[in-house]
Amino acid sequence: xxxxxxxxxxxxxxxxxxxxxxxxxxxxxxxxxxxxxxxxxxxxxxxxxxxxxxxxxxxxxxxxxxxxxxxxxxxxxxxxxxxxxxxxxxxxxxxxxxxxxxxxxxxxxxxxxxxxxxxxxxxxxxxxxxxxxxxxxxxxxxxxxxxxxxxxxxxxxxxxxxxxxxxxxxxxxxxxxxxxxxxxxxxxxxxxxxxxxxxxxxxxxxxxxxxxxxxxxxxxxxxxxxxxxxxxxxxxxxxxxxxxxxxxxxxxxxxxxxxxxxxxxxxxxxxxxxxxxxxxxxxxxxxxxxxxxxxxxxxxxxxxxxxxxxxxxxxxxxxxxxxxxxxxxxxxxxxxxxxxxxxxxxxxxxxxxxxxxxxxxxxxxxxxxxxxxxxxxxxxxxxxxxxxxxxxxxxxxxxxxxxxxxxxx
Numbered sequence: 465x466x467x468x469x470x471x472x473x474x475x476x477x478x479x480x481x482x483x484x485x486x487x488x489x490x491x492x493x494x495x496x497x498x499x500x501x502x503x504x505x506x507x508x509x510x511x512x513x514x515x516x517x518x519x520x521x522x523x524x525x526x527x528x529x530x531x532x533x534x535x536x537x538x539x540x541x542x543x544x545x546x547x548x549x550x551x552x553x554x555x556x557x558x559x560x561x562x563x564x565x566x567x568x569x570x571x572x573x574x575x576x577x578x579x580x581x582x583x584x585x586x587x588x589x590x591x592x593x594x595x596x597x598x599x600x601x602x603x604x605x606x607x608x609x610x611x612x613x614x615x616x617x618x619x620x621x622x623x624x625x626x627x628x629x630x631x632x633x634x635x636x637x638x639x640x641x642x643x644x645x646x647x648x649x650x651x652x653x654x655x656x657x658x659x660x661x662x663x664x665x666x667x668x669x670x671x672x673x674x675x676x677x678x679x680x681x682x683x684x685x686x687x688x689x690x691x692x693x694x695x696x697x698x699x700x701x702x703x704x705x706x707x708x709x710x711x712x713x714x715x716x717x718x719x720x721x722x723x724x725x726x727x728x729x730x731x732x733x734x735x736x737x738x739x740x741x742x743x744x745x746x747x748x749x750x751x752x753x754x755x756x757x758x759x760x761x762x763x764x765x766x767x768x769x770x771x772x773x774x775x776x777x778x779x780x781x782x783x784x785x786x787x788x789x790x791x792x793x794x795x796x797x798x799x800x801x802x803x804x805x806x807x808x809x810x811x812x813x814x815x816x817x818x819x820x821x822x823x824x825x826x827x828x829x830x831x832x833x834x835x836x837x838x839x840x841x842x843x844x845x846x847x848x849x850x851x852x853x854x855x856x857x858x859x860x861x862x863x864x865x866x867x868x869x870x871x872x873x
Contacts, residue, residue: 466497476501519604522556522564522595529595537722538699547591551576556592561599566609577616586615634829640796643804645786652784658776660746661759665791668733669798669816672769672791673697677721679756680747685740690733692817694721698768719766729817799824803831 467475469490474497477488491497526548533541555572556564569592576585593610600608641649646666653659665675673695682691696719724730735743743758753760761767772791781788795816802812809832813824825832 466494466501468494476504516560516562519560519562520599522559522561523553525561525599525604526552526556526595529598532598537697538720539697542699543587544591547588551588552592552595561596561605564596564609566612569609569613573613573616582616589613589616635796635800635827635831637800637830639789640793640800641786641789642797643801645784646794646797646801648784649780649786653776653780656746656749657759658780660742661772661776662780662794663739663742664758665794666798667736667739669795670733671695671729671795671817672772674724674729676719676757676759676767676769676772678758680750680758681756683743683758685744685747688735688737688740690735692733693724693730695724695729696721696766696769719768724817726817726819728814728819731814731817733815796828799828800831803828804834 467477469475472492474491474494475488476491476497489500491500530544530548533544536544569589572592573585573589576588580588589610593608593613596605596608596610599605650659650663650666653662661675664670664678665672668675668690670678670690670692674692677694677696678690678692682693684690698719746758750758751760751762751764753764755766757764757766759767759772761771769791777791778788799812799816802815803809809821809824812828813821816824818824818827
């Protein structure tokens, strides 16, 4: 039914297919009113029509979705909570889900990119998409508008005079200690925990969570190797809001252990004799730990990662008069020293636990590109015969005997 009002607008109330009428919609033109009526008829016929009263507002669906993240790692769930509270709820809290269309998502994404950058923008839009996808599965909206949004690309940066043209996704050498600086750092590390922990991270390239979850049963001091199979994570996860807007008070932060970051992160790392000696000495001093931890807190419990930075690395850097870096930078130092020493990329990949050599090449491309080799000399020798790579005469094998190659026709 289309009714023309006295003000010149058109009220459309299509039949619902069950003898009743749908909620009316007003349009300025007859053409728009007819198009809406036809579309509603098609939706009802296909069983796709969703009554407005069945469509929740964003905050309701977002909190319902957050309850499903209970099986995630605590840190992951905490990140989701931050994204909801700081970005999505302030923008869409009372918005009905069917009014969040592709155009709205694109505009919101552009606003985000100007405020928080590429990676955070993609992460926020991903959470928005998961909330809307749950609503689609529950048949509360017809489609998920974020499905039509490609990941936002990094902003093109003009190269100006004096700029470093290296890939922004690579490790910045200015933030990584070189081999001499790592040696200086370790020489100023206090005996006991500090020296054992910093030397272990520097000479194995382990992630901080991997080192802090390491057990003595995974350290083979006879075979000179360490088995890496798990990682520690810390997070205070906030619960979903109750109907009165309150949340349960988060409990104390404690360590929880999970499998390593990826399947390839589970690996065996050989350790040098110097590290074996340091770990033997540390094992005699190590506080008893019910979890058999190699690097526990003084009371034997799991050590929080902030302790290794504030109480261990930073004081050691100050004593060594080195620039401030974080614990993870020692992993980068480990990789960069190996690369500069000519280690094959596949070996570096395995020791770091990367899922592919492509990741290693991308992250450390600066070091690979700056590592001098004699490749050009070998090339000239192979092609021009100026080195040992080229024989004076080409040969081939006939029945196991080497003979001169025949001249080409």
